[in-house]
Structures are given as structure tokens and as C-alpha cells.
């Protein structure tokens with residue numbers, strides 16, 4: 541069976557992959573997406589620079605392609621990403637007025653999340669992507685500098701209004717052991733959710749290097765303590781051995797919040813691409829299929845433990 545079929549047999553919903561028009565149009569890559577993956581996340585096409593390059597001027601060509609392909613092929617979709625300091629057009633980063641920035645965030649979210657209303661499982665949905673520093677404090681960005689932590693509430697409230705069924709995720713990297721950043725994430729999530737649940741899930745990107753997988757279980761367990769569902773959203777492991785991948789998969793398989801317990805609670809691992817040749821970290825061969833779209837030892841290892 542395929543990787544996704546094995547994962548689903550454990551009560552997990554999907555093993556997914558990042559994709560977009562460029563990688564979908566590569567025949568060997570598309571065949572693997574169809575056969576081995578149950579869901580997709582737009583790698584770049586739903587980001588702010590792609591969807592609203594100029595204020596009020598929306599471009600959904602790339603994200604429509606991804607969403608249409610996924611819908612036609614029965615793949616679940618996680619959105620990515622509504623508010624992020626990176627791949628952000630300069631017209632947004634130049635805003636210094638609170639009311640203007642609030643309204644710009646709200647307009648962006650109502651247009652992007654509104655366009656795909658009802659079609660997305662989650663808007664990692666990275667709703668808010670990468671808001672923390674390594675010490676767990678709020679990262680400096682136009683959003684935090686102008687609005688403080690309140691921008692998180694503004695963004696999640698706007699996303700909930702635009703699409704009441706999408707699971708709203710906060711997403712970050714280096715949440716790979718029970719470290720200060722994990723503690724910072726727990727603090728922010730608990731604080732934002734104290735007035736009512738706005739954040740449904742925490743996405744841990746899980747961009748690792750070989751030998752770093754050992755802390756993932758502790759991190760996921762700690763994050764699950766918030767009562768949020770947990771998803772591994774951008775998995776890749778530089779120079780990975782089979783056992784690195786197995787350690788990460790087991791951490792999700794072993795964690796209730798990462799397991800489907802009720803229909804609304806779906807476990808999820810997303811690989812950040814299919815084959816090494818198309819990876820954003822291509823030189824470190826971090827994915828499950830090689831430069832020739834052949835399965836690697838890590839792929840076979842995952843099938844053997846599931």
C-alpha cells in the first residue's frame with residue numbers, strides 16, 4: 541500500500557505534501573502525489589506576495605490551480621499562509637498605522653480565506669506563520685511592531701469569520717524539542733485562546749537535520765497540552781537516515797492529539813515536497829523520494845513501521 545494508505549490505517553487522516561503548479565506539472569512528481577499522498581499544501585501560491593502583490597489587487601491563478609487539482613484528485617488541502625513576515629510585499633511592511641494595518645490584514649484574510657471557504661481542512665492554514673523568536677518571545681515584524689501580540693487575535697478572528705469550518709493553525713519552525721520556543725508557543729496559544737478558542741491547531745514545521753528527531757515526541761506532547769490538535773506541517777530532514785523519519789512518524793502515531801479520535805480531530809503529517817530534486821533544501825536530500833523520483837530508504841522504512 542501507499543504511504544498515505546498506511547498512515548490512514550492508523551486512524552491518521554493524511555500524509556500530505558507541499559505542491560504547486562510547477563511540481564504538479566512534472567509527470568513523475570504528479571504520479572507520486574496521486575499515489576502516495578492524501579493531501580496537499582500550496583508551497584508558495586497562497587502566500588501574500590502571490591495573492592495580493594498590490595493593495596486590493598488579488599491574484600489567485602496559482603492557488604486556484606492547486607485547489608482545483610486537489611479537489612479533482614480527492615486530496616485534502618491545508619492552506620498556507622495568511623499572515624507571515626516573509627514573502628510579504630513591501631507595501632505591507634511599510635505600513636506604520638494601526639488602523640490601516642488592521643484593515644489591510646482583515647481585507648487580505650477575508651479575500652484569501654473567503655475564496656476557499658469550505659474547501660480547506662486547515663488554514664496553516666498556518667494562519668499565522670513564524671511569529672516567535674528562538675527564546676519564545678514575539679518576533680519583530682511589521683505585524684508585531686505596529687499591533688503587538690493583538691495582531692494574532694485580529695488575524696484569527698478574521699479567518700474564523702471568513703471560513704468557519706477551516707481549522708485555524710498557528711505554525712512555526714524549531715519546535716523540535718521541548719525548548720524555549722515551544723514554551724513561547726504554548727504561552728501565546730493559551731493567551732489567545734483564553735477568551736474563547738480561536739486557535740484550533742499548532743503546526744510544527746519540522747525542518748530537521750539528521751540526528752535531530754529525538755526531541756520531536758517531547759515537543760508534540762508539550763504542545764498538545766494546550767488542547768489544540770497538532771500537525772507536522774513541513775517535514776523534511778537534511779541527510780536523513782530511515783530511522784530519523786521513523787522517529788518523527790512514531791511521535792505522531794503515539795500522540796493522541798496527532799491521532800484521529802473524533803471526526804473533527806485529524807492527524808496530519810505534511811512532507812515539504814515529494815522528491816529531493818524539487819526541494820527548497822535540494823542539496824541536503826531531505827525528502828522521501830530521490831532526484832529520479834525513486835523511493836528512498838526512509839520511505840521504505842516508514843512503510844515497514846506503519
Ligand code: XIL
Pocket residue numbers: 583584669745774820
Ligand atoms: C519555502 C518554499 O519551499 C520555497 O519554494 C520558497 O522559495 C521559500 O519558502 N517555512 C514556511 C514555508 O512556512 O512556506 C517555506 O517554504 C519554508 C519555511
